[in-house]
Amino acid sequence: MGILEVKGVGKRFGGLQALGNVNLSVQENTVHAIIGPNGAGKSTLLNCLVGKLIPDEGSVTFAGTSVLGKKPHEINQLGISRVFQTPEIFGDLTVMENMMIPCFAKRDGAFRMHAIESMEAETDLITKAEAMLEDVGMLEKREMIASSMSRGDKRRLEIAMCLVQEPKLLLLDEPTAGMARADTNNTIALLKEIKEKRDITIAIIEHDMHVVFSLADRITVLAQGTPLVEDTPDMIKGNPKVKEAYLGETQQV
């Protein structure tokens, strides 16, 4: 029984069957990669997990609780954080404020009226946020307005925002797309480190095979809305079907 159980999930958009009978079981404290051609339904699947979309059929349970019908913020409070395919950050706020918000969400829940307290007094949270920024190498940019950063930086910030929440399950939708190779490697290292230090389960979508094969314990290949195979990285690498539908020839890992 995995921490995340997806059973028979299906989702249609008008005439398009984006997901059909998806079954997926993610084991606790593993990294589970989801790969597949463009438009296979990977992001759609994540959307069903975090409450952005409600599947037409099937069930999704996280640590024994069903997430279906829950609001996105309730699902997050269960311990699921998500990094989006196009960076979703608080563009008008500074980097540090971007970090503080998840800290508050983690500590105080979905709503708390802390209208008179001052920000400076929250030293615990500030330390935590700064440590995390340090980890992703963005501490110098703490006072920058988030929207004026380059895209790679936005990505890193979003990952940091999710990690600082110490989620039980971290969903990453192409976290390193557009990141310089150096930072990609750094992100891989960071994720590995976090995984060692903490109990964390990661589900990751990536087209960068270097990332996938460095991190994943198991891989599910999704094609046209249904899982094609699920296996260990080594087996996937050699699978001819996967090679044809997805990896292609010139793939360099």
Add this chain to the structure above:
Amino acid sequence: MLGLNPKDTKFLLIVVFLTLFTPILLQPFAAGSELAQFNGGYPDLMQKIAIFGIFAVGFNILFGLTGYLSFGHAAFLGIGSYAAVWMFKLLTMNVIPGILLAMVVSGLFAAAIGYVSLRRSGIYFSILTLAFAQMCYKMAYSVLTPLTNGETGLQLTLNDPRILDGTQEGSSLPVTNIFGLAMNSSYKIEALGRIFTFNTGFYFCAVIAILAFYVAIRLFRSPFGMMLRAVKSNQQRMTYTGLDPKPYTLAAFVISGMYAGLAGGLLAAMDPLAGADRMLWTASGEVVIMTILGGAGTLMGPVLGAGVIKYLENIFSKINEGVLHDWFSFLPDGLEDVVIWVFARFTGEGWHLTLGVTFMLVVTFLPGGLIEGLRRLASRLRNGSQKRDKYDNPDPEHRPDPGKRVAGE
């Protein structure tokens, strides 16, 4: 101090100073001089500036922070006024219960209207609030006349019960007071050829305005304030971070509704008549405009905007051709007529023109409002007018640092 950082403390002290010395600051011209017309140091105007300042500061908590543009805030102002006047009619002329009731009632209305309207965002939200406010206005104007006295406005009468005040002597209307100190009592000093009026009502409003301002500063700097800015910036991210934006925005809506109610209550306390026009859409528009004119999202901007608009309304509308003749009588006849003709278009019955032109100029040339203008002026004064020559003097300092290089290099 007071839970504020040194910069904010200094800021608050300046505000306190400006507020308490308003009667002097707004009376710069000697009585009887040609420019005395521009003096604004009389109780009604000073009260209005303080009160509309409160209104705008409260509005800004919603609009400036969350970006939700309510076009119906005047409803809460009006409701506050009605509540306060009813308190004066039924219970006592002491303003404290009236003002408290005003805040409570408008808070309740704000909770109800906000709960419904906040189910939509953007322009749809604006129109929902507008629709609610217009409904309040139309009903106050017609169907609810027994409660509101329609177009004339709710007034005190001699035979109101006023339970706590006991029997009234005499047959003239009682005045609003705070524990016996009448709101309309003033103390006048003549000095430096000017008459300074220190009015109880104004100081009452001023103290409340300072308190309201202080609360607003705390709120802006608090985690709650940050959450509100997050709502404005990216609601989607907020929900996926485990926060529910609804209660945050609703809280902001109710708080700003209560500010509006407080302002409405104070209006009634200064002049116990509550007119339905206070709830008309133009009144809602006025507070929007005060806020943008001064600078939305800034602390001081809305107050400044409120001051400018009320000042224009009260001072410019009263400059008639007679006054203009006095001013320009030194000019040769033909020229005098021309000059007066031009000025007359902008003053007296033309005061709206001044208002319109001011709006256009400010928003076109000072994006960010008057506060932004002042800020630019200040930095211009501080740095001198150094023209940045981008090519000859490329300044690497302006360039944000590249990211720290990390492992894997």
Add this chain to the structure above:
Amino acid sequence: METILLQLLNGLDKGSAYALIALGLTLIFGTLGVVNFAHGALFMIGAFCAVTLSRLLNLSFETVDPTRTDFLGNPLKVKTPYVEAWFGPDFGHALIDWSVPLAILFSIPIMIAVGFIMERGLIKHFYKRPHADQILVTFGLAIVLQEVIKYVYGANPISTPAPDAFKGSFDFGALLGFDPNMIIYPYWRLIYFGFAAVVIGAVFSFLQFTTFGMVVRAGMADRETVGLLGINIDRRFTLMFGLAAAVAGVAGVMYAPILSPNYHMGMDFLVLSFVVVVVGGMGSLPGAVAAGFLLGILESFASMNWIKDIIPGIDQIIIYVVAIVILLTRPRGLMGRKGVMEE
């Protein structure tokens, strides 16, 4: 039964007026995304085009009639319009009589020019600015336009009658077999209805059957990218503004005989037209038109006496009640497009 028929007719007419006003607004507000508080002022300027033309046609020279006296006891000066002197009394008089329909032709170039000037001179700086800034600047502009009109024409309403040929009303009742004079409807209002239909149809087909509409929509969603495709979006925005101003203007011209123009008529219509556009749904022309008719008809029905007896005051708030109900049940109004002014 007669009442219902009559109120339906009346609602259709009101609706066509609302739809026409909202149509102009939605071109600017729903399509260009500019919150144009000066739209009412454009409508008002249109109405005053009719007034102006009729004043121009009425320009007169004076002759003294010694047999009569004026209010101060001086000999009365009698005025004769130049057009009557030039074109003969009959044709001259007919020209004056037909000043409102003529004003449509007169107003179109004026309104397009007004729209162009407004867009080039002012609004173009505000596409990227927050909506609140747009409100402030267009509100300022509306006040200025209004004050100018007030200075020139005064504050009182100015009677601007329809041609004599359209005076009186059409007896529907007789046509349908009811008692005569039970269901009658003024000719001019019927014409207004037809006119609205024509204008709405013309604007629709222009935007539907040309790529213009699509380009402008795209430009509003993402100016930068549209520019990258070689399209000069500024020019199209200006055209759109001119078109919207012209629509607002002719709506005003035609409305002048129904409502004597006064300088603040624009503000009176402003809130209503915004409500109509938003209820119709941002960015949707058919939505705006449908909402215009819906609100017009409902308002008309709500002012029936027996309904007012049941719910007092309903006639005054019906529009807002309906707006609230629609916006709460349909997130983007009747036919709004996703993502248009939702944040």
Add this chain to the structure above:
Amino acid sequence: FTNEPMGGTVTLGFNVPQSGPYADEGADELRAYQLAVEHLNGEGDGGMLNTFSSKALEGNGILGKKVDYVTGDTQTKSDAARASAKSMIEKDGAVMITGGSSSGVAVAVQGLCQEAGVIFMAGLTHSNDTTGKDKKANGFRHFFNAYMSGAALAPVLAARYGTDRKAYHLTADYTWGWTQEESIAAATEALGWQTVNKVRTPLGAGDFSSYITPVLQTDADVLILNHYGGDMVNSLTNAVQFGLRDKMVNGKQFEIVVPLFSRLMARGAGENIKGILGSTNWHWSLTDEGSKAFVKSFGTKYGFPPSQAAHTCYVQTLLYADAVARAGSFNPCAVAEALEGFEFDGLGNGPTLYRAEDHQCFKDVLVVRGKENPTSEFDLLEVVEITPAAQVTYAPDHPMFAGGALGECNAG
């Protein structure tokens, strides 16, 4: 007392609508005030000072103090009007406030003046309440009121349209509309008319068609428009467009009545007012000496004849000045005493009484009709009948005016 004039001048506050629907009326009021100030200060031709029965004024200002004035904008909103009046009192030291073009505003400002301790000389206000349930010791009204309109109109209506009529009222939804509707209905019903329906319309409704069409469905044969200003123009225009004037009901010609007429507004209605009956406080075509003198000095100065608004405002200023002169003091209480029960003549409406009990003037009322063949753009109304004051006078405790008390005069 409040704002006792100290130096060589005395300041009066002219609080008129300068924006909003009544701005033109406000402008005309302001012209009249300026004229009055001129005349009081001994400039110009003296106007009605020459015909005024009281000779206390000498053309040297008031009590020797030169008259100065300040102006303000009521915007025809109670709030704004009070703010404007307050600033005149607090900032400019006005000792009397006058003007306005709406009863709602008049009642609100009157209340303020009472509290502040200055005299309020109402401008254009026609609601019974101004000197009825909302009367105030410091407030005075020269203009006539809705009851008087009813009393003057009803006999004329009966004479012309018969006593067997069914009336349908459309009424502006505020104090003036209500009292006028009540007054006209009562007066016509007393003569045998029936009231079919009374419908309230919101102020500034714009298009009145949805209120007019139901009229077609009833058996009413008279439509009474208790509207003023733009509303009157629009509702009348709409009614005519819907063919009401061509309609026959029960063999009778359908008629429209506009109980309160104003020439300024009549212009906006154009052709539509021809033949329509109504009442008015004063009209420039009156030929008594006072009216002639006023029309002459106003017409010479501004080039067109004064409106009734200008007339009443001019007269109110003179009456105030005269009362001060007779009382020998600016003290509001002394002025009020001088005005109470004051009888005068020569100000255009014949012999007039300022009644002490409610501070309402009693004088002749004009019944007018839209003129068929106007000779000029000002010549829109013709006087049908001058109803003598006695016929429009009512007891101070008349039920339509009950419910209020003057209270005591307040000197601040």
Add this chain to the structure above:
Amino acid sequence: MTEQFNPNANHAQNAPAFFSAWDVHAYYGESYIVQGVTFNIHEGEILALLGRNGAGKTSTLRALARLDSPQVTHGEIWLDHERLHTKTSYEAAVKGIALVPEDRRIIPGLTVEENLQLAQIVEPVGWSLDRLYDLFPRLRERRKQEGVTLSGGEQQMLAIARALARDIKVLLLDEPYEGLAPVIVDEIEKTLRIIKEQGITTVLVEQNAVRALNLADRAVILDTGRVVYDGSAKEVLENEALRAEYLAI
């Protein structure tokens, strides 16, 4: 920046290059981002523009496409002996510049097909819709769908197709492989070669440097808004030290 700026000088015109940037400086408001970028490309060449995150690649491309921000304050841009630095973005587009922006910028509210049609409103138009659909069959399937609801990779295809729908001389690609499945990347690479054969000049910004360098004829490396390397692509691939220094690979 040794040379003093001379507004009358005409550096690029004498250069043999087809498309060239000469000493371009650009600002976002107060921040000085593009600090004097110079390079030349011959007709039909592919140039790889590389650099770390935040090096200014995107800003440079935007400057070349004449977008309003960053604001170019100095410098010259020439295309086929015509000056672009005095032109606006739509004029530059008419002259033959196409930018595939980094976040794809599919226009909301428009279907896939409308997104493509939009590109063909102004002359000169390039590939026909049919030909584009043949290149990306996925788009043909989705053509009535609203563009922004496409999957990330599909959006990328649409963005490239949209550029080709116009008759262009220079294609500026900002991270075109990002978010694409490896098979599709192969596809697009093939497409780029086809484009090259047709004589279209390409500037390719890409994080997958190896891939880009394999494709490109020449490479320019940016760091903090300045050109730090300009030379053959092969050399970078082969020179370990160079790669380590500027690309950290």
